[in-house]
Every structure is written in C-alpha cells, then in structure tokens.
Amino acid sequence: xxxxxxxxxxxxxxxxxxxxxxxxxxxxxxxxxxxxxxxxxxxxxxxxxxxxxxxxxxxxxxxxxxxxxxxxxxxxxxxxxxxxxxxxxxxxxxxxxxxxxxxxxxxxxxxxxxxxxxxxxxxxxxxxxxxxxxxxxxxxxxxxxxxxxxxxxxxxxxxxxxxxxxxxxxxxxxxxxxxxxxxxxxxxxxx
Amino acid sequence: xxxxxxxxxxxxxxxxxxxxxxxxxxxxxxxxxxxxxxxxxxxxxxxxxxxxxxxxxxxxxxxxxxxxxxxxxxxxxxxxxxxxxxxxxxxxxxxxxxxxxxxxxxxxxxxxxxxxxxxxxxxxxxxxxxxxxxxxxxxxxxxxxxxxxxxxxxxxxxxxxxxxxxxxxxxxxxxxxxxxxxxxxxxxxxxxxxxxxxxxxxxxxxxxxxxxxxxxxxxxxxxxxxxxxxxxxxxxxxxxxxxxxxxxxxxxxxxxxxxxxxxxxxxxxxxxxxxxxxxxxxxxxxxxxxxxxxxxxxxxxxxxxxxxxxxxxxxxxxxxxxxxxxxxxxxxxxxxxxxxxxxxxxxxxxxxxxxxxxxxxxxxxxxxxxxxxxxxxxxxxxxxxxxxxxxxxxxxxxxxxxxxxxxxxxxxxxxxxxxxxxxxxxxxxxxxxxxxxxxxx
Numbered sequence: 001x002x003x004x005x006x007x008x009x010x011x012x013x014x015x016x017x018x019x020x021x022x023x024x025x026x027x028x029x030x031x032x033x034x035x036x037x038x039x040x041x042x043x044x045x046x047x048x049x050x051x052x053x054x055x056x057x058x059x060x061x062x063x064x065x066x067x068x069x070x071x072x073x074x075x076x077x078x079x080x081x082x083x084x085x086x087x088x089x090x091x092x093x094x095x096x097x098x099x100x101x102x103x104x105x106x107x108x109x110x111x112x113x114x115x116x117x118x119x120x121x122x123x124x125x126x127x128x129x130x131x132x133x134x135x136x137x138x139x140x141x142x143x144x145x146x147x148x149x150x151x152x153x154x155x156x157x158x159x160x161x162x163x164x165x166x167x168x169x170x171x172x173x174x175x176x177x178x179x180x181x182x183x184x185x186x187x188x189x190x191x
Numbered sequence: 192x193x194x195x196x197x198x199x200x201x202x203x204x205x206x207x208x209x210x211x212x213x214x215x216x217x218x219x220x221x222x223x224x225x226x227x228x229x230x231x232x233x234x235x236x237x238x239x240x241x242x243x244x245x246x247x248x249x250x251x252x253x254x255x256x257x258x259x260x261x262x263x264x265x266x267x268x269x270x271x272x273x274x275x276x277x278x279x280x281x282x283x284x285x286x287x288x289x290x291x292x293x294x295x296x297x298x299x300x301x302x303x304x305x306x307x308x309x310x311x312x313x314x315x316x317x318x319x320x321x322x323x324x325x326x327x328x329x330x331x332x333x334x335x336x337x338x339x340x341x342x343x344x345x346x347x348x349x350x351x352x353x354x355x356x357x358x359x360x361x362x363x364x365x366x367x368x369x370x371x372x373x374x375x376x377x378x379x380x381x382x383x384x385x386x387x388x389x390x391x392x393x394x395x396x397x398x399x400x401x402x403x404x405x406x407x408x409x410x411x412x413x414x415x416x417x418x419x420x421x422x423x424x425x426x427x428x429x430x431x432x433x434x435x436x437x438x439x440x441x442x443x444x445x446x447x448x449x450x451x452x453x454x455x456x457x458x459x460x461x462x463x464x465x466x467x468x469x470x471x472x473x474x475x476x477x478x479x480x481x482x483x484x485x486x487x488x489x490x491x492x493x494x495x496x497x498x499x500x501x502x503x504x505x506x507x508x509x510x511x512x513x514x515x516x517x518x519x520x521x522x523x524x525x526x527x528x529x530x531x532x533x534x535x536x537x538x539x540x541x542x543x544x545x546x547x548x549x550x551x552x553x554x555x556x557x558x559x560x561x562x563x564x565x566x567x568x569x570x571x572x573x574x575x576x577x578x579x580x581x582x583x584x585x586x587x588x589x590x591x592x593x594x595x596x597x598x599x600x601x602x603x604x605x606x607x608x609x610x611x612x613x614x615x616x617x618x619x620x621x622x623x624x625x626x627x628x629x630x631x632x
Contacts, residue, residue: 124483163363163365165596
C-alpha cells in the first residue's frame with residue numbers, strides 16, 4: 001500500500017471512531033450502520049487519533065501544495081514580440097506543461113486571455129490580444145487538448161501588468177494569461 | 192509675430208478713450224502693448240468687445256473664433272475689451288481688423304453685432320439668451336453665438352458648439368477611468384460613463400444626444416448606447432458575446448456598425464438601432480485576420496475600415512450592405528506603412544487615418560477617389576493616431592504621446608495649427624461630436 005493510500009485508510013478509520021464515540025440517544029436503539037462494528041468490538045487503532053489528524057493535515061497540505069504547483073504551471077504567462085501573435089520558441093515548454101496537465105485532468109477547463117502593450121489603438125490591440133489567445137489555444141489543441149475546454153478572450157491594452165511607458169514594461173504586457181475556470185479543485189500531476 | 196505698428200496702437204487707444212470714457216494715458220498704451228495679439232495677415236482680423244458684465248462671454252467668443260483658425264484675432268485684456276458706450280467701427284479702421292464683434296446686454300439677453308470695419312457698416316445683429324457667467328452647460332449657448340459669427344463672416348461652419356468624447360486613464364497606474372466629454376475649447380470636463388468595467392470606443396449618435404461605447408465585463412464587450420442627458424443605457428442586442436467595439440452610427444442614426452473580436456475572427460457587424468435588432472455580419476476573413484474601426488461615408492452608402500486581410504493593416508471600404516469590399520487607400524505591399532482607424536470627413540471628400548511612417552505613427556489624409564498619395568499631416572511625436580473629424584471637415588482631434596503620455600490634440604489641416612486639449616491623466620480614442628443644436632444637453 002502506498003503512503004497516500006495508508007493515510008486515506010487511517011482517515012476513514014478515524015471517521016468511524018469519531019462516529020462511534022458520539023453520545024447515544026438513550027431513548028433509541030442505534031440502528032446498525034453498514035460497515036460499522038459494535039463499539040465493544042472496535043479494534044485498537046494503529047495510531048492515536050491525534051497523530052492521525054496531524055498526518056492528515058500534513059497530507060492535505062502536501063496535496064494542496066502539489067495542486068498549487070500545477071495551478072501555477074497552468075497559470076504561467078507567455079509573452080509575445082511587438083505586434084506579433086506567434087508563440088515564441090521560449091514559451092513552448094510552458095505550453096507543453098499546460099497541455100500535459102490538461103490531458104491528465106479531463107475535467108479541467110481554462111481561459112486564455114491575450115493582452116497587448118500600450119502602443120496602438122485600443123481596438124487594434126483587442127484584436128491582437130485575441131489572436132494571441134487563439135495562438136496559444138491552437139498550440140494546445142495540436143498537442144491533443146480538446147478545444148472545447150479552452151476559452152479565449154482578449155483585454156487588449158486595457159490591463160497592463162506594468163504601466164511604465166518603456167520597452168521593458170511593454171515586453172511584460174504583451175502576454176497571454178491562463179486561468180483555470182473549472183475542474184481545478186483537485187488536480188492529478190501528469191505522469 | 193511681427194510688432195504691432197504704433198499707428199494701430201494709437202487707434203486702439205482712441206477706441207479705449209471712446210469706450211471707457213477716460214483718458215488713455217501711458218498706462219493704457221502699455222496695456223495695449225501687452226494685450227494685443229494681432230498680426231495682419233492673409234486671414235481677416237477680428238476684434239471682440241463687450242459691454243459691462245460680459246467679460247466672460249467676450250473671452251469665450253474671442254477664443255472660439257481663434258480656435259476656428261479662420262481669423263487673425265486681436266486678443267484684448269478685459270480692460271480694453273470692455274465698452275461703456277456703443278462701438279464706433281470707424282475708430283477701428285486704422286487697426287487693420289476686418290471685422291469687429293460687439294456684445295451688449297439687452298434685457299435678459301445679449302445683443303450680438305457684427306461690423307464690417309472696412310465698409311464701416313453693421314452687417315449682422317441678433318439678440319441671444321446667454322448666461323453672462325459663462326460656466327458649465329451655459330457655455331454651449333455662447334459657443335453657438337461664436338458659430339453664428341463664423342457663418343455671418345464666412346458662410347462657414349463653426350465648431351465651437353461641439354464636444355469631444357474620449358477614454359481616460361489614471362496617471363501612473365493607467366487604470367481605466369471611464370469615458371469623459373470636454374467642450375471643443377478644452378473647458379467643461381465631465382465624466383459620462385458610470386464606474387465599473389473597462390470602457391473603450393465612444394462614438395456619437397448623429398443627433399448629438401447619445402453615444403455608443405463598449406463596456407467590457409467578464410471578458411465580454413457589450414455595445415451600450417447611453418443618453419447624455421439622463422444617463423439611461425441600452426445594450427445593443429446580439430453584442431453580448433465577443434468584444435464588440437469601434438462602433439460608428441450611420442448618418443441617419445438608424446444603424447450601427449462595429450467590429451466584433453471573437454475566436455472565429457475579428458469582423459464587422461451591423462445592427463439596427465431603431466428596432467434594436469437584426470445584427471448581421473459584413474466581413475468574413477478568418478480567425479487570424481481583423482476588420483475593425485468602421486466609419487460611414489456621410490451619404491451612408493459606403494463604410495471605410497481597417498483590415499489585415501492582406502497581412503499589413505490597411506484601409507479598405509465596402510458598400511454599406513457589406514458588398515464590393517476593396518482597398519480604399521492605395522498602398523504598396525511591403526512598402527507602405529501599416530494604416531489604422533480611418534475616419535471619413537463630414538463633407539465626404541477625405542479619409543483621415545494613422546499610418547506608420549519613419550519609425551513612428553503619424554496622421555495621414557487621403558482625398559477620396561483622387562488616386563493621389565495620402566498626405567502626412569503630423570510629424571511631431573511617434574504616436575499620433577485615432578483621428579476624428581470636426582464638423583467643419585478641416586480640424587481633426589487625435590491621440591498623441593508627444594508630451595510623453597497619451598493626450599488629445601487638435602490640428603487644423605488648413606493652417607497646420609495644433610493645440611492640446613487639457614485632460615487629466617491619459618486620454619485617447621477621441622470622438623468629435625456633430626454640431627450640438629439647441630436640444631442637446
């Protein structure tokens with residue numbers, strides 16, 4: 001049995017013990033609960049409940065950390081050249097990781113939002129941002145992700161991460177942002 | 192500016208003597224030297240004087256006429272522009288101005304008189320209900336008087352009684368700060384969109400009482416039509432998916448054409464805003480192409496727009512029903528700079544747009560149907576774009592970063608004169624109103 005499975009078993013046991021420890025109504029005879037055993041025959045737990053709680057908390061924290069790491073990978077921003085929407089070679093590894101996470105978690109759905117720097121009109125940059133979002137979606141679907149799981153949107157130049165009027169800021173602002181919109185409560189790491 | 196001749200100063204000193212019924216001493220002469228901003232030239236000279244209590248109105252009219260860029264204005268300080276006795280046109284003849292405007296209180300109104308100085312005659316007069324304070328909404332009535340004077344003098348179209356809508360953002364953060372309006376003379380700044388959402392692309396309804404804009408919420412940009420008087424809003428049907436932007440009303444106000452940014456591509460659509468229905472697609476060029484920023488010709492029969500269908504953004508046009516799509520402004524592939532956001536002049540003769548040239552983006556104009564190359568109209572700064580025509584078809588308002596941040600500028604294409612509209616924070620996407628009539632807010 002793996003460590004994770006053992007902890008799950010212990011958690012289940014703790015729950016049963018907790019339920020059995022509940023004060024009985026003196027006016028009623030408890031009905032048998034499927035899978036439960038009389039209190040008098042309850043086996044001695046392998047570990048004390050306090051330790052089990054601690055381990056469970058640790059495991060939950062580890063799982064959340066694993067999940068957060070996947071969410072972070074999913075949310076990694078990719079960047080674009082000026083007035084371009086082709087995915088940069090530097091960003092393909094990031095998109096590859098996202099594709100793997102999406103394929104390992106069929107319930108997961110994401111939104112890709114394209115952004116632009118402040119040069120050019122708002123309208124043109126809304127269209128450019130959409131093309132950047134579509135470019136990322138196309139890349140992911142070519143890797144086998146079902147396109148219906150990927151929404152695309154554009155905020156153009158409207159929401160800069162760095163409002164400074166210089167090239168360094170412009171480079172940060174020309175980006176796709178990725179956000180899980182469903183199925184991210186529990187995530188399985190890709191093999 | 193060349194020095195004002197002594198003879199002209201002496202003439203005005205005489206005028207001051209008549210008007211103020213007080214001796215014109217050395218101090219008056221000095222004030223004249225400081226106050227006069229008149230240089231005789233090709234354009235007719237104009238002087239504006241007013242009776243007591245009308246200093247504010249006089250200054251507004253004086254500035255409106257200057258901003259028309261049609262006249263050489265003799266700017267006067269209040270002390271010299273104030274009359275206590277009727278204006279005597281003959282006293283102004285040595286000054287060299289062609290026209291003089293006299294403003295005087297009559298009952299609850301203001302009498303406006305226009306004198307032809309060369310002929311020594313009164314040419315036009317009328318009484319108008321004006322608020323002497325000249326603040327807030329009452330300014331519009333004063334601007335209308337200025338426009339009447341332009342018509343009286345030249346038979347031309349004045350643009351003082353107009354306003355400009357624009358999108359603002361905050362200083363520093365550049366966060367969205369809504370849509371605002373400002374009088375064409377740079378006064379009377381008012382926010383018109385409510386807080387919340389991101390807003391872009393204000394566009395005037397031709398009746399001047401409403402405007403359309405895009406409000407982006409939850410990644411969808413809906414087209415809203417809002418009353419300027421009441422703030423009442425209506426969402427244009429079928430604009431609740433994608434990001435619908437860059438709207439333009441048909442000249443009769445019955446239709447609205449706009450770009451929709453969506454996964455299947457960025458294309459132009461048209462909707463009926465009289466019946467509030469029936470949006471339909473006008474272009475189809477694929478998901479990696481964009482067709483944007485449409486503008487109707489003033490007869491309503493054609494629509495110019497930007498398209499990336501051939502790669503580089505360029506200016507195209509089609510019939511209003513979407514047929515006969517073709518290049519409008521000729522370009523050489525690989526040579527001509529990318530061209531953006533056209534606006535068709537109210538007189539129908541010209542299309543203005545932004546074009547990449549010499550490392551920056553500059554305003555260009557192209558005479559419709561002439562086959563001549565487009566003419567570059569700006570050269571200051573590296574980002575000059577999103578032009579919007581004034582009703583006189585000679586002024587453009589546009590966005591420029593020539594001061595280091597996005598601001599609104601106005602250029603007169605006949606004289607090359609430009610001025611900045613004073614706006615807080617960043618300002619872009621200007622839309623110049625039609626002439627605002629008496630029923631406008």
